[in-house]
Amino acid sequence: MAKFKTHVSWGVFIGVGLVVAGLIFSIFSGVESAIWIFFAVLLGSFLPDLDLDDGVPFQILFGLLGAGFAGLIFFNFYQEGERSLKILFFIPALSFILIRFVAGSIFKQFTHHRGMFHSIPAAILFGLLMIWFSHIFSIIIGKELLIGASVTIGYIGHLILDEIYSSTNLSAGSLFPKQSVGSALKFSSASRISTFVFYCVLLALALTLPETKGFFTI
Ligand SMILES: [Zn+2]
Incomplete structure (x- = not known):
């Protein structure tokens, strides 16, 4: 397994490569798009290791989610004139x-390292979630698909790096594959239930996207 720092460096590398390629081939223009695409790749490059209990990705994401919601609630109360400390x-x-703690520990209960979070459908699922997120918060209107694809590209980059580390066993100085080989770039996990749930969510997200609806009404 590649370490968090290695994944971040790899994510930065892919992110910069994607931004440069996108600008050269005129897929997008403007600093704002470039920044969003770079950060979407970076986010995708560490998301799979959310399944690592108490790992840095878990702490960052659940910490940010908790702080974000707390901030929103505080702001709403304050705006409505609430002054009771x-x-x-x-x-x-x-x-x-x-x-951070209750939802976080439920999440830990339902995930285990290199389960469905390390799979191709998960890479697509998080890309779709990012498209939804971009629509809801009106991030770079018209570039939602590109931002979603950037998350998926970063995510797949993480899975490839994990497989490279598993197959070469670099940390042990051996060229023989580790037992974990093949557990990152896969289409299903050992748990049929989690595989089924992942595919259902994936399908639901894909079918309800505004882009999909537009595609079928044309
Ligand atoms: Zn991983």
Whole structure:
């Protein structure tokens, strides 16, 4: 397994490559698009290791989600004229704890390292989620598919790097494959239930996208 730092460096490398290629072939233009595409690749390059209990990706994502929701709740209360310090701090703090620790530990219960998070359908699923996210928050209108594809490219880059590390066993100085070889670039996991759930979510996300609806109405 490649380490977090290695994945981030690899993500930066792919991100820069994609931005340069996109600019050369005029797939997009403008600094804003370039920045979003770069960060989408970087995000994709560390997302698969969310399944690593208490790993850096898990802490970053659940920490950010918790802090983001707490901030939103605080802001909403404040805007509506709430000035009670107990409410202004207690409810956001509670929501942070609920997301970071309660939802986080439920997530850990349902995932294990190199399960469905390390698979090709997961790479597509997170790409679709990013397209949805871009639509909802109006990020670079018209470039939603490109941003989603960037997450998928970063994600697949992570899976390829994991496979390279597994097949060469570099850390042990051996050229013989590790047992984990083939466990990153795959289409299904040992758990039929999680494979089924992943494909159902994937299909639901793909079919409800505005782009898909547009495709069928043309
Ligand atoms: Zn990994």
